[in-house]
Amino acid sequence: MRAIDPNDLNDPNDLNDLLDPSIGQLIDRSIGQLARPAVIPESIERLAEVMAACAADRQPIVPFGSGSKLAWGDSPKGSVLPVGLGRLDRLVMHDEADLVATVEAGMKLRDLQAALAPSGQWLPIDPAFADSATLGGIVATADAGSLRQRYGGIRDLLLGISIVRWDGQIAKAGGRVVKNVAGYDLMKLFTGSFGTLGLLATLTVRTYPIPEQCQTLLLWGDRPALAQAAQGLRNSTLTPIALDWVWGNPALPEAAVGLALRFGSVAPSVAEQMRRSIALAQDLGLQSMVLSEPDEADFWHKLRAASTAPTSDRPITLKFGALPTAAPALLDRLASGPISQGQIHASSGLGWASLGAIEGDWLRTSRWIRQLRAACEAEQGFLTLLQVPAELTHQFKQSDRWGDRGSGLALMGKIKQQFDPHQLLNPGRFLV
Amino acid sequence: MVFAPSLSATRPDWEAIAREFVNALGDRAVIRRRDELLTYECDGLTSYRHRPALVVLPRTTEQVAAAVKLCNRFRVPFVARGAGTGLSGGALPIEDSVLIVTALMKQILKVDLGNQRVVVQPGVINNWVTQAVSGAGFYYAPDPSSQIICSIGGNVAENSGGVHCLKYGVTTNHVLGLKLVLPDGEIVEVGSAVPEMPGYDLTGIFVGSEGTLGIATEVTLRILKTADEIAVLLADFTSMDAAAKSVADIIAAKIIPGGMEIMDNLSINAVEDVAKTNCYPRDAEAILLVELDGLAVEVAANSDRVAQICRENGARNITIATDSQERLKLWKGRKSAFAAAGHVSPDYYVQDGVVPRGKLVWILQEIAKLSEEYGYKVANVFHAGDGNLHPLVLYDKSVPGQLEAVEEMGGEILKRCVQAGGTISGEHGIGAEKRCYMPDMFSAADLETMQWLRSAFDPLRLANPDKVFPTPKTCGEAANAQAPAQRLVEGVDRF
Ligand SMILES: Cc1cc2nc3c(=O)[nH]c(=O)nc-3n(C[C@H](O)[C@H](O)[C@H](O)COP(=O)(O)OP(=O)(O)OC[C@H]3O[C@@H](n4cnc5c(N)ncnc54)[C@H](O)[C@@H]3O)c2cc1C
Ligand SMILES: Cc1cc2nc3c(=O)[nH]c(=O)nc-3n(C[C@H](O)[C@H](O)[C@H](O)COP(=O)(O)OP(=O)(O)OC[C@H]3O[C@@H](n4cnc5c(N)ncnc54)[C@H](O)[C@@H]3O)c2cc1C
Numbered sequence: 015m016r017a018i019d020p021n022d023l024n025d026p027n028d029l030n031d032l033l034d035p036s037i038g039q040l041i042d043r044s045i046g047q048l049a050r051p052a053v054i055p056e057s058i059e060r061l062a063e064v065m066a067a068c069a070a071d072r073q074p075i076v077p078f079g080s081g082s083k084l085a086w087g088d089s090p091k092g093s094v095l096p097v098g099l100g101r102l103d104r105l106v107m108h109d110e111a112d113l114v115a116t117v118e119a120g121m122k123l124r125d126l127q128a129a130l131a132p133s134g135q136w137l138p139i140d141p142a143f144a145d146s147a148t149l150g151g152i153v154a155t156a157d158a159g160s161l162r163q164r165y166g167g168i169r170d171l172l173l174g175i176s177i178v179r180w181d182g183q184i185a186k187a188g189g190r191v192v193k194n195v196a197g198y199d200l201m202k203l204f205t206g207s208f209g210t211l212g213l214l215a216t217l218t219v220r221t222y223p224i225p226e227q228c229q230t231l232l233l234w235g236d237r238p239a240l241a242q243a244a245q246g247l248r249n250s251t252l253t254p255i256a257l258d259w260v261w262g263n264p265a266l267p268e269a270a271v272g273l274a275l276r277f278g279s280v281a282p283s284v285a286e287q288m289r290r291s292i293a294l295a296q297d298l299g300l301q302s303m304v305l306s307e308p309d310e311a312d313f314w315h316k317l318r319a320a321s322t323a324p325t326s327d328r329p330i331t332l333k334f335g336a337l338p339t340a341a342p343a344l345l346d347r348l349a350s351g352p353i354s355q356g357q358i359h360a361s362s363g364l365g366w367a368s369l370g371a372i373e374g375d376w377l378r379t380s381r382w383i384r385q386l387r388a389a390c391e392a393e394q395g396f397l398t399l400l401q402v403p404a405e406l407t408h409q410f411k412q413s414d415r416w417g418d419r420g421s422g423l424a425l426m427g428k429i430k431q432q433f434d435p436h437q438l439l440n441p442g443r444f445l446v
Numbered sequence: 447m448v449f450a451p452s453l454s455a456t457r458p459d460w461e462a463i464a465r466e467f468v469n470a471l472g473d474r475a476v477i478r479r480r481d482e483l484l485t486y487e488c489d490g491l492t493s494y495r496h497r498p499a500l501v502v503l504p505r506t507t508e509q510v511a512a513a514v515k516l517c518n519r520f521r522v523p524f525v526a527r528g529a530g531t532g533l534s535g536g537a538l539p540i541e542d543s544v545l546i547v548t549a550l551m552k553q554i555l556k557v558d559l560g561n562q563r564v565v566v567q568p569g570v571i572n573n574w575v576t577q578a579v580s581g582a583g584f585y586y587a588p589d590p591s592s593q594i595i596c597s598i599g600g601n602v603a604e605n606s607g608g609v610h611c612l613k614y615g616v617t618t619n620h621v622l623g624l625k626l627v628l629p630d631g632e633i634v635e636v637g638s639a640v641p642e643m644p645g646y647d648l649t650g651i652f653v654g655s656e657g658t659l660g661i662a663t664e665v666t667l668r669i670l671k672t673a674d675e676i677a678v679l680l681a682d683f684t685s686m687d688a689a690a691k692s693v694a695d696i697i698a699a700k701i702i703p704g705g706m707e708i709m710d711n712l713s714i715n716a717v718e719d720v721a722k723t724n725c726y727p728r729d730a731e732a733i734l735l736v737e738l739d740g741l742a743v744e745v746a747a748n749s750d751r752v753a754q755i756c757r758e759n760g761a762r763n764i765t766i767a768t769d770s771q772e773r774l775k776l777w778k779g780r781k782s783a784f785a786a787a788g789h790v791s792p793d794y795y796v797q798d799g800v801v802p803r804g805k806l807v808w809i810l811q812e813i814a815k816l817s818e819e820y821g822y823k824v825a826n827v828f829h830a831g832d833g834n835l836h837p838l839v840l841y842d843k844s845v846p847g848q849l850e851a852v853e854e855m856g857g858e859i860l861k862r863c864v865q866a867g868g869t870i871s872g873e874h875g876i877g878a879e880k881r882c883y884m885p886d887m888f889s890a891a892d893l894e895t896m897q898w899l900r901s902a903f904d905p906l907r908l909a910n911p912d913k914v915f916p917t918p919k920t921c922g923e924a925a926n927a928q929a930p931a932q933r934l935v936e937g938v939d940r941f
Binding site for chain 1: 558559560561562563583604605607611612615616618619628633634635636638639640641642643644645646647648649650651653654655671672673674694697698700702740741743744747748800801802803804829832833834867868869870871872873874875876880884887888889891892893894895896898899900901902903914
């Protein structure tokens with residue numbers, strides 16, 4: 015196969031056509047090399063050809079969806095060819111009665127939700143950048159959100175995948191049925207693999223009926239009482255579809271620490287659960303506010319954006335986790351740190367935070383982040399710096415951004431070696 | 447010699463190897479006596495048997511690691527075994543192998559109700575977990591029908607399901623972390639008590655790997671709060687189509703029950719003969735069991751709607767139970783269906799294919815045709831909500847040729863499942879038995895990609911080799927080649 019010439023395959027402007035200007039800038043800023051032309055194939059077969067050509071040439075590549083979370087994780091090293099999935103954006107199949115859908119990986123979540131909506135179904139996730147993120151990018155970053163309280167993470171929703179391997183061969187795993195134990199679960203392997211093991215080409219997901227009604231309840235007030243409320247709610251028989259600790263959020267007075275509960279079910283059940291939750295809050299002397307549709311959906315959307323999208327005063331994005339019972343102590347720690355906003359999923363203990371520097375002092379900020387990381391690790395968790403401003407790149411070298419990957423790290427390296435023997439896929443990223 | 451991994455041309459010196467195991471694990475942890483080894487010749491798939499060279503019963507992670515390291519030193523393969531209830535020959539010993547049995551690793555190491563996590567050793571029996579936490583109002587969701595006898599380690603390896611997995615998922619959705627002994631004897635911890643730890647999801651990869659990626663020695667499980675209210679609805683129908691249509695209509699009505707199960711006339715009668723529940727009408731063509739859980743208001747609203755849907759589809763009688771004793775009674779027949787099949791026929795052969803839920807009626811018609819064509823009765827019990835079939839083909843193994851015939855018929859059923867867009871196994875695993883059907887589902891590139899993963903864990907292929915993945919040999923040859931092994935144990939009772 016002949017060597018690949020990106021100019022031959024695509025107009026150099028294609029990357030810009032596909033990405034909105036803000037994302038183009040991000041790419042310029044965080045990964046200088048990506049300012050070059052990208053290959054954006056129109057079919058999976060073409061993608062496979064591109065990959066085969068890259069393999070023959072030992073040309074490293076970086077896969078991207080719409081390019082939003084390319085700054086999450088380490089920057090690819092050397093001269094890499096951006097390979098875009100954005101034109102693989104079709105809905106391949108939606109079996110309404112069977113509650114499954116197959117999509118090409120470059121399809122945007124927003125477009126999938128729009129396609130599912132007429133049948134009263136959705137893919138129950140609320141990831142970062144929900145308006146522009148592609149499903150491939152969401153799976154590659156395992157980015158689910160608050161709805162995991164009821165529906166689980168991405169890994170729990172993914173029934174099958176097809177991938178294009180480093181050598182250009184197309185392979186698949188899983189299938190389109192909800193129970194399937196034939197062969198290894200490569201869906202789990204690829205979820206959260208940040209494009210380092212192969213390119214996701216198609217994804218088959220479980221869809222769910224959209225709840226008949228949704229309502230959200232915000233609680234705030236005395237901190238120990240809030241902690242009691244969180245534990246009480248988790249130990250109750252109530253079935254919220256989201257239950258998050260939130261802080262720094264403008265929806266709450268004085269951006270206080272609070273709890274956000276979302277109920278979605280048949281109307282009488284939502285009413286009953288709201289009634290019980292409000293009663294519990296009142297017993298504990300907490301303040302409360304009820305949000306109904308469409309405000310309540312808007313609240314969750316903004317919450318997610320606030321804890322993941324960097325701003326000029328909050329340029330750092332963290333993902334962390336700790337045992338759920340550790341959340342109140344972590345929140346105390348966060349309150350005494352730099353300016354921040356975020357959320358902690360109360361049942362899984364996963365959290366997201368967007369933060370700034372302590373009085374403009376990056377060194378102090380990095381020390382503070384390390385203490386937060388130690389606190390998470392002491393509670394069986396982790397802390398990953400998804401996005402760091404240039405000022406912090408010295409304090410946190412690439413291998414230091416993910417956090418401790420435990421005793422499985424060597425094994426992860428062996429897996430990477432098997433799936434990408436020449437280090438062509440997102441080189442330098444995630445696992446070196 | 448079908449299951450021989452041919453690692454070396456000469457047979458291992460088992461006397462010498464056994465001495466090393468005794469040195470490392472102690473005398474009582476090593477079994478070598480012929481009569482004691484008999485217990486371990488097969489798992490729940492009793493038509494395949496092979497005597498292991500050596501059986502070891504470790505109690506700790508370190509002992510498992512020591513055993514695996516010895517296997518590495520002598521280059522002999524090992525097979526993990528939990529309770530031996532697997533239905534695909536996953537724990538079937540292979541030629542010249544060490545069987546590492548987790549039966550003595552049965553401690554519940556930690557119960558953390560505040561975080562709704564439980565840590566167990568792999569030999570812990572599935573329903574012990576629920577028993578340990580039910581007093582505080584929690585339960586462990588995956589509930590295979592074998593839950594009173596199968597081990598958590600086996601559940602992890604098979605990614606087992608159960609009758610309540612429609613709403614809450616199967617084993618993989620409830621395992622957060624694992625301590626593993628890798629095929630080279632290294633001990634690693636993967637995952638944690640918190641999901642989405644940085645790095646690849648090694649926990650997710652391990653669950654369902656059927657003992658081919660190492661041995662789980664500690665398992666961190668998620669437990670759930672028992673629902674406010676649980677209702678079981680039993681409806682009986684004069685046609686299977688009507689029962690299957692009800693399932694589709696319930697899902698279309700946006701209701702996701704905890705589980706939906708169907709039994710056909712033959713299984714109803716088998717169960718009534720044996721378990722005598724007096725719940726399932728013997729003249730019904732099909733019964734449908736639907737379990738709904740949640741808040742009382744929600745359960746009440748949904749059971750009304752489900753009952754109405756069943757009635758619209760021609761259900762004759764509808765019973766709804768909310769009392770726990772009553773519920774258990776309605777479930778009892780379903781949970782004893784396999785055992786009942788074993789009583790009405792000398793042998794049964796169970797398949798575990800899955801079809802998209804919209805293809806249930808079609809596949810049942812295909813099974814009926816095959817049943818007629820081959821001349822064997824089939825009792826159908828299945829996880830209708832998941833599209834997961836369990837056709838029980840009734841036969842008599844003592845009649846020469848019958849086993850081969852029902853295996854061939856089972857293969858035809860699986861091929862039709864794949865044709866319909868489904869899979870060859872929903873929960874029992876591929877094991878020794880179904881690997882020859884893997885190429886019906888997966889291309890050479892698919893299988894090669896899976897082997898990449900295996901190579902990262904087990905380059906020497908010591909962990910349960912010759913399982914899951916197809917070898918050039920055909921299924922027919924595999925069945926025939928087992929015949930001598932079966933003859934070895936003539937007169938020995940199967941469980
Ligand atoms: C600073 C900034 C702020 C933003 N703010 C907002 C906002 O407020 N609201 C909003 O709606 N949007 C916002 N966006 C846009 C957002 O970036 C995108 O909408 C969205 O996140 C795109 O994600 P993606 O799916 O394209 O993943 P990408 O970012 O393209 O990729 C994520 C990771 O997955 C890998 N990957 C992607 N696809 C595949 C695949 N098919 N196979 C294998 N690996 C793959 C990549 O290599 C990468 O490692 C913002 C973007 C930036 C940069
Ligand atoms: C009557 C009956 C009903 C059943 N009903 C169901 C059902 O409803 N749903 C369902 O899913 N299954 C069902 N099964 C099948 C079986 O019970 C499950 O597959 C169960 O998980 C097996 O557990 P076990 O401890 O018996 O494992 P074993 O049979 O001992 O082993 C199964 C596999 O797991 C591996 N293994 C065991 N322990 C470990 C470990 N610690 N680490 C790594 N690998 C290990 C073995 O090598 C083997 O490949 C049923 C079986 C019977 C007999």
